[in-house]
Structure formats: C-alpha cells, structure tokens
Amino acid sequence: MEFWQDTKQPIDAFLKMFEKCMVDPELSAGLKKVNQVILFDYTQDGPDCSFWIDTRGGKLTAGAGKPSDKPDLIMSLSADDAHRSWSNKLNPVMAITRGKIKVKGSATGLLKLAPKLKRVAELYNEVLQESGQADKILK
Amino acid sequence: MFGNTGKIIEVDLSAGTIGQKTLPEEYYKKYIGGSGLAAKLFWDRGNFDTEPLAPEAMLVFMNGPFAGLKMSGASRNSVAGRSPLTGVWGDSSCGGYFAPELRYAGYDGIVITGKAKAPSLLVIEDDNVSLVDAAPYWGKGIESVNDGLKEKYGKNCRTVVIGPAGEKQVKFANIMNEAHHAFGRAGFGAVMGAKNLKGIVVKATKKDMTIADPAAYEKLRKEVNPALKEALAAVVLGENGTAANLEGGMVNGDVPVKNFASNYNEEMGSKLTGSELTDNYLTKRSACAFCAIACKRVAEVKEGPWKTPEGPGPEYETIAAFGSLMNSADLAATIKVNRVCNDYGLDTISCGMTIAWAMEAFEKGHLTKADTDGVEIRWADMETVINTLVPAIALRKGNLGELLAEGSVSAANKTGKDSIDYTCHSKGMEAPMHDPRGGGHGLALTYATSPRGACHVATPMLFMEMGACYWPEIGFEYELEPMTDENKPESAVISWEMGSIENSACWCQFADREMQISQWVDLFNFVAGYNWDADEMLRAGRRVFYLKRLINSRFGLTAKDDDLTPRMLEPARDGEPEGIEINLSGMIERFYGLAGIDPEKGIPTRDTLSEYGMAEEAAAVW
Structure with a gap:
C-alpha cells in the first residue's frame, strides 16, 4: 500500500471521517436519504480491511468489518484508491470504467453520495490533520 | 450481402x-x-x-x-x-x-x-x-x-x-x-x-436474417449482452431512469437552470432527480427492443393538479427542460407535460427551450402581452405551460402559437431587442439539457461542430469527459478534466468517429458504453462480413461525419456556423463552473487542424477527402 502502514490505519481514518459526517448537518441529511447499508470493501489489501455504514430508517451507524445485514451496495477497491476517493481526488466514474472500483448492488446510494464528496473530503482532511497524518492530505 | x-x-x-x-x-x-x-x-x-x-x-x-x-x-x-x-x-x-x-x-x-x-x-x-x-x-x-x-x-x-x-x-x-x-x-x-x-x-411475418458468421456472432452476443446489463451505468439507468444522476449533474453544473442563466439549484436537483420519480410516480420499468437495461419509465400521477393516468414517463431531457430550465421543481408537472407533448407530437427539448426563452423574454419585457395574446409567461408557471402554451404551439393557435411553433431562434429573430442573445442553440437547433460550461468544454466543441446542431448524442463526448469511456486501442486512455480545453480537440476527433459509428450502426449510447473497440470490430465482421480492423471502422465513422458536413456546405454553411450563442459561452454565474471561460475558438481551430477541415469553408480539404476515399465527393465541392 502506498499510503497506509497496515490495514487498520485506513479503516480507523475512514470511520472517524464518518463520525464527522454523521454530525455534519448537510451530510447527515444527505446520508439519511441514501437509506441503504453500504459495504466499503478493501479486502484486496487484507481480510479485515473493510467497513460499513447503515443509513436506514433515519439513523446513521457505521462499523469496521462487515455488516450483520446484507448490504444493498458493495464498493470494492484498494485502500489507496479509497484514500484518493475520500480525498475527492479520484474520478469515480473513470475508476469504475477502468475496473479500479467494482460496484455490486443498487446504485441509488452511490448517486446520492457522489455529489457530497467535496464536503466529505473536507472532513476527511480534518481527520488526517487531527490524527497526525497531515502528510497524507492530497493537494 | x-x-x-x-x-x-x-x-x-x-x-x-x-x-x-x-x-x-x-x-x-x-x-x-x-x-x-x-x-x-x-x-x-x-x-x-x-x-x-x-x-x-x-x-x-x-x-x-x-x-x-x-x-x-x-x-x-x-x-x-x-x-x-x-x-x-x-x-x-x-x-x-x-x-x-x-x-x-x-x-x-x-x-x-x-x-x-x-x-x-x-x-x-x-x-x-x-x-x-x-x-x-x-x-x-x-x-x-x-x-x-x-x-x-x-x-x-x-x-x-x-x-x-x-x-x-x-x-x-x-x-x-x-x-x-x-x-x-x-x-x-x-x-x-x-x-x-x-x-x-x-x-412482418418472417424473421429471416443472413449474417456472415452466425456462430461467432452468437458467442459474442452472449458475452456482450450480460456485460452490458451488469455494468454500473445499466444498473443506474434501470433503477432510476435517464434522470438517475440529475442531482449529481446539478452539483457539477451540467443541468441548466432558468434558460441556461444558472448552473445550480441543489434543492431543485434533489426534487427532480430520478430516484424521486421512482419513489413517487413509477409504476413499472420499460425497455426498447432486446434491451436489458430498461431505462424507460412508466409513470402515473395519482392525484393533484397534474393527475396523469399510467403511461410513458418522462426522460431526463424532458424533466430538465420542463423542470429546472423553467425554474420549476415540480416533477409531477413534467410527467403531465411529457404526456401532453407526446400526444401532440412535440420534441420536448426544443419545446421546453422555446418556452424557457419566452419566459426570459417576457421577464425582460422583450415579449409583452401584446405579443402573447394576453398570456403572461412566467418562470415556473407550469399551469400556463401545460394548459396554454403547449397547446398553442402544437396547434399554432394565435400569434403566440405561430411565434413559438417556429422554434426559439425564429421567435427571437422576429422579436428582436437582443433576445437572440439568450437563445441557446447551434445551427438553429436548441441545445439539450447538458450545459457544456459544467458538463464539459469538449461538449461545447462537439455541440458547435455537430452537423445537425447542438446535440449531446451525436458523439460520446459527454461520457468521455465524465470518465465513462476507455479505449486504449485507439488512443483514448487519458483522463479529461471537464472544465478545461485540454485534450478536447484530440478527443473530439475520436468522439466524432465513435459517435458517427454509433449513430450509423443505430446503437444506444447508454447500452454501448461497455463495448470495447475490438468487440465493435468483431460485430461488424461477424454480422456484415466486412473483414475490418479498428482503423477501417474508424475511417467509416470519420467518413460519415465528413459527408454530413459536405451536405451542410451545400446548404450554405461555413466554418462560421460552428458556433454557440453568447448565453452558452458567457462564464457561468454560479455553481461549480462559476466564472470559467470556454475557449471555443481555440478548440475549434485545433480540431479543424487535427480533422483536416478547412478553417474557412468548414469542410474537409480535398486531400482529406481523398484520403478517406471520397474523391468523388471532393470533386463536387472543391
């Protein structure tokens, strides 16, 4: 991996980012509209490298690993490309076209999330800054 | 054969x-x-x-x-x-x-x-x-x-x-x-x-067809059809129709608002987007012949002023043309007006664009009640649009109907008072609902150079700028940044070749996104027995583009007609593309050079035509 020392590091960062998203007024409202369970699958970098979010029923929860319920959408990519993606430095359409991101399931949630990536990236950069990983912030 | x-x-x-x-x-x-x-x-x-x-x-x-x-x-x-x-x-x-x-x-x-x-x-x-x-x-x-x-x-x-x-x-x-x-x-x-x-x-009572290599074709068909069905684009379109990404397009600045005066209204985007139609009005999905994507909608509005019985639902272009373009977020109204326009037989893009132009003209005082048979034409007044304007246009009723039934360019020319400046078209055809200022500057180039006028399906440029095309076999393996002119002339040449192939082969641009160049070539060879390679196939595409431009030359068009209107070229006033200028003339100049087009006549040079086996056509124009 280019950006990460181990597979725990990215998951910790991404979960902290989602904690911020859940309390951000704009993003929490947007996430609730997604109304799906989404698995972000980075297991190509290690068996434990994944996390999920559950945005159903007006509640927002997230956790490491795999969700107990069947996900509506699974996005599979590398942890490095996930870093680029959450930094809003990866064109998701192009990444999908070129096979860097594999998507399985309903795409409704993906389309609801995509317009919010700019704001998500701001929060992600805050997480990197606060956790002493400012060197990972992509310009 | x-x-x-x-x-x-x-x-x-x-x-x-x-x-x-x-x-x-x-x-x-x-x-x-x-x-x-x-x-x-x-x-x-x-x-x-x-x-x-x-x-x-x-x-x-x-x-x-x-x-x-x-x-x-x-x-x-x-x-x-x-x-x-x-x-x-x-x-x-x-x-x-x-x-x-x-x-x-x-x-x-x-x-x-x-x-x-x-x-x-x-x-x-x-x-x-x-x-x-x-x-x-x-x-x-x-x-x-x-x-x-x-x-x-x-x-x-x-x-x-x-x-x-x-x-x-x-x-x-x-x-x-x-x-x-x-x-x-x-x-x-x-x-x-x-x-x-x-x-x-x-x-027809028979289904006899003779193809060059039925076994090879059937094998390829069984590979291609499932791949097309499983592609993300197909899933998106099947779930929520062609308006699936209207909300995202609004954030990018691709969706026109208020007759292309604005590129951003987030609330409008969320109310008009495809999932809203799915959740509130969709009764079933529908498809064209043999298509596994099923992007077509069947919709019903059960109650309210726009109560509409179950029937063909609106596509993205109609939703945007009778929604954001008119500054309206009323999705039910777009379902109703779609049915009304379909029944009269009106193109919803040009109809929506002509009415949006009239709304702006009325707001500016360029059209008054004296011109409109006493009708007030206000932004987002969908009742007037559906009950008065569309029927007046379709039946050419009164002065207003006659004026608008000729299209926005004719209406603006008759109206004068600089109202032509806020028409949005190329060669007289109203632009579709993708604003090149946000959708991509390459789209501006292909709108301007399109033989039939502003068109988003004449080429795959919209998809190329989005990142949805990847054709390393023919040199398109680079990333395009939508809101710049970088590499746009180069990619426009490819887009005209591929777009001409798609439209001549009568393929849907949504369905063929997953097709690789080698599969295109195989299809032509297995079905028609052409024995083509990729280069021969692209040459056919280029030839089609050239021939349409030669026809336009005979109608009197020159390079000067490869243009867009002031409204479409002014820097966006808001949203993601705010303040960014489009270098249209620079892109066109380079495109002409790459495509072998004469910069004054706007047609391929004699040498270019000869190179593409069109010496006979060249003799008629040079």
Missing part, C-alpha cells in the same frame, strides 16, 4: 407509387447504415435547393446493421433529411420497436418523397407495401392513433405516427413509435405532416 438486407422501399407520395431498390454493398461499407447511409442517399439525390417542407423534400428512415439481432441497445432507427427547424442536415434517432420489425419485413430503410393528395398511411406487410387512407386518424393525438392502428392491423404491428403538431408543421414536431419512443429532434414530424403522411405501420 450479410447483415443488412440491401433493400429499401422508395415511396413517391405525389405519384402514389411504391418501389424497391437494392443498394450497393459499398454504400454500407463506407457509410454503415442509419444516419450515415441516409446521408449518402441524400447526397446522391442532390436536391439541395429543395425546402424542407416542400413536396420534393426527401425523408429517409434507415436501420443499422444490427437491427433485430437481439443485441441490447442495437435496434434503433434513424430518420433524416433536411431539417425544417434548422434548414440544414438533420437526423434523429429512435429506440423502441420499429427497426427490428422493418428488418424482419425485409428492408433496411424507407425513402419518401412527394406529397400525398390526402392524409395517408404507409402500410408495410412483408412484400406488400401500400398507401391507405388516413382520414380517420388525421387531427387525432398520437396515443389514440397508435391504439387505433393496433386495433386495425393487430397488436403486433409497429407504428410510427405524427400528432397534430406534425400536421400543423410545427418546426420541432416529432415522430413517435408505439406512442412512447420518439424520433425527437430536428422536426421531421413536420416533414411528414407536409407530406400528408400520418404514419407508417409495419408488420
């Missing part, structure tokens, strides 16, 4: 004669089919002085080589000729079910000239082709005519029909297949109306 039947029907409505003609195989190899082959037939006929609505005008319906072959998205049909809206070359593509039936009946296309003495229908039943009286259908809306024809000729017949707008020769009248699928653009419904041709019915 493999793949194509080689046969077309020739109809002279003035003489009441019907014949058949066999086309040389060379025509297919050089111009593929669809709008490309139609352009070749138009060029051969050479009636460049004939007005679009004159009896002598030529109207061509043409299939591609894959019609009826059970490939997802590959059974579209093109109609073509001189557009009454623009006065220059026009073509318009339609999905639905017409193309396979025509193919099964034994024909690749239909060439129609003349004017019938009385309203007529062309009825094709295999080898029996006849003209019959259409008086019972004249004046009626498309839905009831389609129902009536199904009753008379059987539910399995396929129809293409015009509505009252076509009969009244509204310049953006469309032609509808099965009352659901539209030959929307360029106004060919008016051409049929001018010819007293209410519709065409086709009914």
Whole structure:
C-alpha cells in the first residue's frame, strides 16, 4: 500500500471521517436519504480491511468489518484508491470504467453520495490533520 | 450481402407509387447504415435547393446493421433529411420497436418523397407495401392513433405516427413509435405532416436474417449482452431512469437552470432527480427492443393538479427542460407535460427551450402581452405551460402559437431587442439539457461542430469527459478534466468517429458504453462480413461525419456556423463552473487542424477527402 502502514490505519481514518459526517448537518441529511447499508470493501489489501455504514430508517451507524445485514451496495477497491476517493481526488466514474472500483448492488446510494464528496473530503482532511497524518492530505 | 438486407422501399407520395431498390454493398461499407447511409442517399439525390417542407423534400428512415439481432441497445432507427427547424442536415434517432420489425419485413430503410393528395398511411406487410387512407386518424393525438392502428392491423404491428403538431408543421414536431419512443429532434414530424403522411405501420411475418458468421456472432452476443446489463451505468439507468444522476449533474453544473442563466439549484436537483420519480410516480420499468437495461419509465400521477393516468414517463431531457430550465421543481408537472407533448407530437427539448426563452423574454419585457395574446409567461408557471402554451404551439393557435411553433431562434429573430442573445442553440437547433460550461468544454466543441446542431448524442463526448469511456486501442486512455480545453480537440476527433459509428450502426449510447473497440470490430465482421480492423471502422465513422458536413456546405454553411450563442459561452454565474471561460475558438481551430477541415469553408480539404476515399465527393465541392 502506498499510503497506509497496515490495514487498520485506513479503516480507523475512514470511520472517524464518518463520525464527522454523521454530525455534519448537510451530510447527515444527505446520508439519511441514501437509506441503504453500504459495504466499503478493501479486502484486496487484507481480510479485515473493510467497513460499513447503515443509513436506514433515519439513523446513521457505521462499523469496521462487515455488516450483520446484507448490504444493498458493495464498493470494492484498494485502500489507496479509497484514500484518493475520500480525498475527492479520484474520478469515480473513470475508476469504475477502468475496473479500479467494482460496484455490486443498487446504485441509488452511490448517486446520492457522489455529489457530497467535496464536503466529505473536507472532513476527511480534518481527520488526517487531527490524527497526525497531515502528510497524507492530497493537494 | 450479410447483415443488412440491401433493400429499401422508395415511396413517391405525389405519384402514389411504391418501389424497391437494392443498394450497393459499398454504400454500407463506407457509410454503415442509419444516419450515415441516409446521408449518402441524400447526397446522391442532390436536391439541395429543395425546402424542407416542400413536396420534393426527401425523408429517409434507415436501420443499422444490427437491427433485430437481439443485441441490447442495437435496434434503433434513424430518420433524416433536411431539417425544417434548422434548414440544414438533420437526423434523429429512435429506440423502441420499429427497426427490428422493418428488418424482419425485409428492408433496411424507407425513402419518401412527394406529397400525398390526402392524409395517408404507409402500410408495410412483408412484400406488400401500400398507401391507405388516413382520414380517420388525421387531427387525432398520437396515443389514440397508435391504439387505433393496433386495433386495425393487430397488436403486433409497429407504428410510427405524427400528432397534430406534425400536421400543423410545427418546426420541432416529432415522430413517435408505439406512442412512447420518439424520433425527437430536428422536426421531421413536420416533414411528414407536409407530406400528408400520418404514419407508417409495419408488420412482418418472417424473421429471416443472413449474417456472415452466425456462430461467432452468437458467442459474442452472449458475452456482450450480460456485460452490458451488469455494468454500473445499466444498473443506474434501470433503477432510476435517464434522470438517475440529475442531482449529481446539478452539483457539477451540467443541468441548466432558468434558460441556461444558472448552473445550480441543489434543492431543485434533489426534487427532480430520478430516484424521486421512482419513489413517487413509477409504476413499472420499460425497455426498447432486446434491451436489458430498461431505462424507460412508466409513470402515473395519482392525484393533484397534474393527475396523469399510467403511461410513458418522462426522460431526463424532458424533466430538465420542463423542470429546472423553467425554474420549476415540480416533477409531477413534467410527467403531465411529457404526456401532453407526446400526444401532440412535440420534441420536448426544443419545446421546453422555446418556452424557457419566452419566459426570459417576457421577464425582460422583450415579449409583452401584446405579443402573447394576453398570456403572461412566467418562470415556473407550469399551469400556463401545460394548459396554454403547449397547446398553442402544437396547434399554432394565435400569434403566440405561430411565434413559438417556429422554434426559439425564429421567435427571437422576429422579436428582436437582443433576445437572440439568450437563445441557446447551434445551427438553429436548441441545445439539450447538458450545459457544456459544467458538463464539459469538449461538449461545447462537439455541440458547435455537430452537423445537425447542438446535440449531446451525436458523439460520446459527454461520457468521455465524465470518465465513462476507455479505449486504449485507439488512443483514448487519458483522463479529461471537464472544465478545461485540454485534450478536447484530440478527443473530439475520436468522439466524432465513435459517435458517427454509433449513430450509423443505430446503437444506444447508454447500452454501448461497455463495448470495447475490438468487440465493435468483431460485430461488424461477424454480422456484415466486412473483414475490418479498428482503423477501417474508424475511417467509416470519420467518413460519415465528413459527408454530413459536405451536405451542410451545400446548404450554405461555413466554418462560421460552428458556433454557440453568447448565453452558452458567457462564464457561468454560479455553481461549480462559476466564472470559467470556454475557449471555443481555440478548440475549434485545433480540431479543424487535427480533422483536416478547412478553417474557412468548414469542410474537409480535398486531400482529406481523398484520403478517406471520397474523391468523388471532393470533386463536387472543391
């Protein structure tokens, strides 16, 4: 991996980012509209490298690993490309076209999330800054 | 001949004669089919002085080589000729079910000239082709005519029909297949109306087709169809229709708001987006022939002012044209107006654009109640749009109907007072609902250079800038940044080749996104037996693009006509593209150089034409 020392590091960062998203007024409202369970699958970098979010029923929860319920959408990519993606430095359409991101399931949630990536990236950069990983912030 | 039947029907409505003609195989190899082959037939006929609505005008319906072959998205049909809206070359593509039936009946296309003495229908039943009286259908809306024809000729017949707008020769009248699928653009419904041709019915009893290598084709088909179905784009389109990403497009600045004056209204985007239609109005999904994507919507508005019975639902273009473009977030109104426009037979893009222009003109005082028969034309006033403006246009009622039925450019020219500055078009055809300032500067280049005028489906440029195309075999493996001019002329050359292939092969741009270049080449070889390589295939695409530009040259267009309007080129006032300028002239200059186009005449140079096997055509223009 280019950006990460181990597979725990990215998951910790991404979960902290989602904690911020859940309390951000704009993003929490947007996430609730997604109304799906989404698995972000980075297991190509290690068996434990994944996390999920559950945005159903007006509640927002997230956790490491795999969700107990069947996900509506699974996005599979590398942890490095996930870093680029959450930094809003990866064109998701192009990444999908070129096979860097594999998507399985309903795409409704993906389309609801995509317009919010700019704001998500701001929060992600805050997480990197606060956790002493400012060197990972992509310009 | 493999793949194509080689046969077309020739109809002279003035003489009441019907014949058949066999086309040389060379025509297919050089111009593929669809709008490309139609352009070749138009060029051969050479009636460049004939007005679009004159009896002598030529109207061509043409299939591609894959019609009826059970490939997802590959059974579209093109109609073509001189557009009454623009006065220059026009073509318009339609999905639905017409193309396979025509193919099964034994024909690749239909060439129609003349004017019938009385309203007529062309009825094709295999080898029996006849003209019959259409008086019972004249004046009626498309839905009831389609129902009536199904009753008379059987539910399995396929129809293409015009509505009252076509009969009244509204310049953006469309032609509808099965009352659901539209030959929307360029106004060919008016051409049929001018010819007293209410519709065409086709009914085939055989399905004989000869292709070059059936086993290889079937193997490829079984590879390609599942891949197309499973692609993310297909999943997105199937779930939420062509408006699936309207919300995201609004954030990017791609969706026009208030007659292209704004590129951003997030709330509007979220209210008009495809998932809203799915959640609130969708009753079922629908598809064109053999298509596994099923992006078509069937919708119902159960209550409220726009109560609409279950029927064909709006696509992205209609939702944006009668939504954000008019500063309205009323999704139910777009469902209603879609049905109304379909039944009258109006292109919803040009109709929406013309009304949005009128809204701005009224706001600015360039149009007053004295011009509009006393009607106030206000932003987002959908009641006036649906109950007054659309019927007035379709039936050419009063001064207002006559003014707007000619399209936005004509209306602005008649109105004066600088109102032409806020029309949005190229070559007289109103722009579709993708604003190149946010959608991508390459789109501005392809809008401007498009032979038929501003068009988002003439090339795959929108998808290329989005990142949805990857063709390393032909040099397109780089990333495009939408809101710059970098690499846009280079990619526009590829986009014109690929777009011309798609439209001549009559493929749907949504379905073929997953197709690799090698698969395209294999398809042509397995079906038509061309023995092409990628270069030969691209040369055919380039030839089609060149021929359409030669036709436009004969209509008097030059390089100066490759342009966009001031409204479309002014830096966006808000949203993601705010303040960014489009370097259109710079992109065009470089594009001309790369494509071998003369910078004054706007047509390929003599050397370029010779290089592409078009020396004969070159001799006619140089």
